[in-house]
Amino acid sequence: MPPAAPDQLRRANTALVVRTLRDAGPSSRTSLARRTGLAKATVGAIVGELSERAVVVEGDASSQGRGRPSRPVELAAGSVLGLGLEVNVDYVAAALVDLAATRVLTTTRQVPDGADALETLVELALEVADQAPGRIVGAHLAVPGLVERDHATVALAPNLGWTGTRPGDVLAEALGVTVLVDNDANLAAVAESTHGAAQQSVSTLYITGTVGIGAGIVQDGRLVRGSGFAGEVGHMPIGDLGRRCACGRQGCWETTVGLRAALAAVGMRASGTPMERAAKVAARAETDADVATALDVLGAQLGHGLATLCTVLDPEVIVLGGYFQPLAPWILRSAQDVVHRRLPAAHHQRPDVRVGALGIEAAALGAAEQALTDVLEGYVAL
Numbered sequence: 001m002p003p004a005a006p007d008q009l010r011r012a013n014t015a016l017v018v019r020t021l022r023d024a025g026p027s028s029r030t031s032l033a034r035r036t037g038l039a040k041a042t043v044g045a046i047v048g049e050l051s052e053r054a055v056v057v058e059g060d061a062s063s064q065g066r067g068r069p070s071r072p073v074e075l076a077a078g079s080v081l082g083l084g085l086e087v088n089v090d091y092v093a094a095a096l097v098d099l100a101a102t103r104v105l106t107t108t109r110q111v112p113d114g115a116d117a118l119e120t121l122v123e124l125a126l127e128v129a130d131q132a133p134g135r136i137v138g139a140h141l142a143v144p145g146l147v148e149r150d151h152a153t154v155a156l157a158p159n160l161g162w163t164g165t166r167p168g169d170v171l172a173e174a175l176g177v178t179v180l181v182d183n184d185a186n187l188a189a190v191a192e193s194t195h196g197a198a199q200q201s202v203s204t205l206y207i208t209g210t211v212g213i214g215a216g217i218v219q220d221g222r223l224v225r226g227s228g229f230a231g232e233v234g235h236m237p238i239g240d241l242g243r244r245c246a247c248g249r250q251g252c253w254e255t256t257v258g259l260r261a262a263l264a265a266v267g268m269r270a271s272g273t274p275m276e277r278a279a280k281v282a283a284r285a286e287t288d289a290d291v292a293t294a295l296d297v298l299g300a301q302l303g304h305g306l307a308t309l310c311t312v313l314d315p316e317v318i319v320l321g322g323y324f325q326p327l328a329p330w331i332l333r334s335a336q337d338v339v340h341r342r343l344p345a346a347h348h349q350r351p352d353v354r355v356g357a358l359g360i361e362a363a364a365l366g367a368a369e370q371a372l373t374d375v376l377e378g379y380v381a382l
Contacts, residue, residue: 008378013038015378017046018055021075022100022376026059028070047073054079054134055099055382075100078133080375080382083177084368085125086142086184086361087167089159089211091273092121093361094128096136097368099375101195105131106361110273117160118167122174129175137375137382139177140367141168142184144212149228151180158247159212180370184208185231186223187366188321188358189216194369196357198317205315205351207233207306208363209322210274212246213254217313234258238305257302259323265298266291275360278323285330292330299331303338310351311344321356328355 013036020035021027029047033040050056059072077098084095090111096104109124111117129136145157154165168179189198189206198204198218206216213234217224224230234254235247243255255261259274268284268291270277285291306318318339324331336353343350358365374380 012378026072026074081136082368082371083139084364086364087121093364095364095368138371139179140371141181142187142363142367144184184363185214185216188362191362191366193218197319197354201317203316206319209324265294274323278326282326295330299334303335307339307342318353
């Protein structure tokens with residue numbers, strides 16, 4: 001293998017120092033050299049360059065025993081940012097995350113009746129970019145649908161009515177930064193595995209509940225993509241065969257456990273984002289036994305689909321995100337009971353079914369994290 005070019009080596013070493021600060025927190029130059037395996041002089045030069053660019057800051061010198069006092073180095077809050085965006089049928093979301101994995105900003109906005117969701121997102125993205133305290137170095141968009149390997153083309157997003165659409169191009173023109181595209185459940189799974197309910201899990205199955213149902217699969221810290229479209233579980237043919245899905249077929253799982261199906265099951269019509277509507281259902285369930293019973297049935301239907309997925313994927317942890325979170329007190333137990341009952345053998349590991357910790361903005365947060373990947377891996381210079 002030929003040696004790396006000097007600029008590639010410099011980017012790789014810089015990224016290594018940044019990742020080390022991200023994982024370990026404030027560290028002295030000596031500690032950074034020890035953790036990275038780089039020479040002290042190399043670390044010193046990198047820290048100096050990053051300090052000039054306001055990527056890191058240095059604290060007051062402190063004496064730790066013998067020798068010269070050390071000055072702790074840490075990543076500057078809000079200096080370098082990843083922008084995460086999400087578009088869905090009736091809401092859009094945005095998030096800013098800095099190099100230290102700090103959530104600088106998260107926000108969600110309802111798409112007005114009759115409005116174009118992408119236009120609403122462009123407006124929100126521009127507002128968030130204007131509020132950014134630092135430099136946005138990349139952006140990712142989360143979409144509820146099939147995304148091609150080019151991370152630009154949405155092959156199919158039936159609930160949005162998109163086929164062969166390139167929404168990232170529209171956002172890139174408005175923002176002046178490249179916007180890559182990925183599936184919303186994939187990005188939410190990354191966020192929950194990194195910062196949320198599935199931290200330390202070896203294998204995670206994340207289920208996102210919005211108008212549609214999707215899944216993200218994380219194994220040993222990496223997304224499982226199959227040939228590119230893994231995780232489209234909402235269209236498994238295990239739902240009510242009498243119900244037509246937005247994809248045009250009958251009996252998809254999301255026709256039984258998606259948000260619209262849940263609202264129909266409890267006889268409610270509600271406005272707002274999926275989380276807001278689910279919260280209204282939860283409030284009714286506290287005083288209405290019929291609503292509580294309907295949600296228990298919904299949980300069982302959710303469990304049947306999860307059991308099917310578990311026999312194939314064998315996850316350690318299942319995380320329920322999106323609208324399932326406010327309804328957890330009424331659906332979690334019945335879903336887990338069905339999963340455990342329907343697994344094929346008594347010795348089969350029983351997955352832990354958990355509620356997501358990051359809310360409806362999980363996909364946008366995961367998108368923001370992914371937007372920093374090229375910097376953290378050294379493909380893009382700071």
